[in-house]
Amino acid sequence: MGKRSGDGTFRTQTRHGDTRRLQLALAGTVCLFVSSLLMNVLVYVRLTAAITDLSRRLEEVEGRQDSHRSSVYPDRLASNAPDVVTAKGQGSMQDTADNQSLTHFALRSRQSGPMRKRSARTICHSNEYECQNGGCIYSRWQCDGDNDCTDDSDEYPLNEKCIPLYSTYRCRNGKTIPSKFQCDGGNDCRDGSDEYPLNEDCNPAYRCKNGRQIPSNWQCDGDDDCHDSSDEYPLNEECHLCKNGRQIPSKWQCDGDNDCHDGSDEYPLNEECNPCDFHQCQNNATCNDTVDGYTCICVKGWRGEYCEHKIDPCETHQCLNNATCHTTEDGYICNCTDDWRGEYCQQKMDPCERHQCQNNATCRANKDGYKCSCTEGWRGKYCQRKRRNNQWKKYGSQLAMIPLLSVHIPARTDTSVRRGATAMVKVIESATFTQWRDITERRFRLHNGYLEIKEPGKYLIYSQVDFYNASLKMDAKYSIKKSTEPQLTCVTPLVGWPPRHTCYTAGVLDLESGDKLVLSVACTECYVLTYDDTTFWGAIKLSS
DSSP states (O other), X not given: OHHHHHHHHHHHHHHHHHHHHHHHXXXXXXXXXXXXXXXXXXXXXXXXXXXXXXXHHHHHHHSHHHHHHHHHOHHHHHHHOHHHHHHXXXXXXXXXXXXXXXXXXXXXXXXXXXXXXXXXXXXXXXXXXXXTTSOEEEGGGTTSSOOTTSSSTTSTTTSTTSOOTTOEEEOTTSOEEEGGGTTSSOOOSSSSTTSTTTSTTSOOXXXXXXXXXXXXXXXXXXXXXXXXXXXXXXXXXXXXXXXXXXXXXXXXXXXXXOTTSSSTTSTTTOTTSOGGGGOOOOTTOEEEEETTEEEEEOOTTEESTTSOEEOOGGGGOOOOTTOEEEEETTEEEEEOOTTEESTTSOEEOOGXXXXXXXXXXXXXXXXXXXXXXXXXXXXXXXXXXXXXXXXXXXXXXXXXXXXXXXXXXXXXXXXXXXXXXXXXXXXXXXXXXXXXOOEEOSSEEEEXXXXXXXXXXXXXXXXXXXXXXXXXXXXXXXXXXXXXXXXXXXXXXXXXXXXXXXXXXXXXXXXXXXXEEEEEEOOSSEEEEOGGGOSEEEEEEEEO
16 A cells, blocks of 8 residues: 555656646747747838838939929829830930930929919910910919910920020039929939039028928928928928918018919918009009008109099199190190289289380380380380481571471381281281382382482481281391392391380481382281381481
């Protein structure tokens, strides 16, 4: 009994030891398997991260610009270059370069967002360009390499104003690309020589807050190119957030282009815009911005909402005393009547200021105008006629009063034209003046205006003509002629309004019997006054 018991106990202990060893072996195997699995997972994760980082870097270096272009112009990519996209990365290196160039031509843009639709207007504004298909685009969109008109009429060669787009730029590695592709943030040369900093013509890159550098024109496009959002709104103060959520560079505000596509970057939705930048004031008017928009402050002589209407200054003239207003370039002038003067014809004129009294006569104003008080020896309305005097000659021891040989010829008025109470003769053209009554006597004869001398000797010939004309463009002129040769001539300018002047002349002539004298007026379309003996002539014999 005791042996059995001892043997059973030993066997039981041996069985428990085997089980424990089996459990330890199994646990070690499981640990080894789990460790291996964790190691594989860690390696996979690291490898995946490395591949992702490598892909991102390759995209930044080689495909950054293409990704921007395809997102900006997906319609152009689909319609203009489908073969290029599907063939990119295949074929020979020369084919790849050619395909990339074609891709750039198809995808290049002004980096300002989606293509703007052309206007449906048929009449373009002054700051717009009219396409051949009738559409309107901004003038500054011409010749930028984009088919904004949709019929290529805004680009070369249809638009003759454009320099050919296909001028080239040679990279440092010898590759040639279109000049348009410089400084656009894309590594088109594959050696970076077309971009900043290798290309000195490019704008500096933008430095992100995390130290990363990106092309300047990648700012404010809605893409987190810095990977810390420092290139976009609100971290980038150079960005403007439109009301529709779109981002644009702040400098694009208030330039007349609807870059936000909802008008919130322009006047009147953008309160930062000055309405006077787009005013329609005309004729040197000044624009004044107001709460509701702007007003035009007109210069003198213009009126209207935009100062587009010229003011007639005579509408508000200040001319007085029946004066006539006359418009001038500087405003207006007042044409006064005879009795008034001054800027506005406000001063009563003294009639003696423009009197025609002669021979030291004194002018005296009266209710009818003025009167001339003649000095001794003169008579007539203007004291223009010399009084006849008898001269004494001594014959031996006797004195006898013998009248001198003389003749005075006043103009006749019975055939003259009359203007009111004024008698005058109209002279159509230069001609002999014949308004004299015929005289026939032993020593003189006057017929048809010609005075015939019958006694030879020295004669004092005198004459006066009173001119009246409606124009100031000519001088008053007449002559005493012997036959056809002028002997005495009088010339004087017409003055006053209406123009008028009296011309007087006298001289001594040696005359023979039979000589004929005539008074000839050199005047066209003028009048000679004949009333009150203001026009006359005569001859006085001085010696035999």
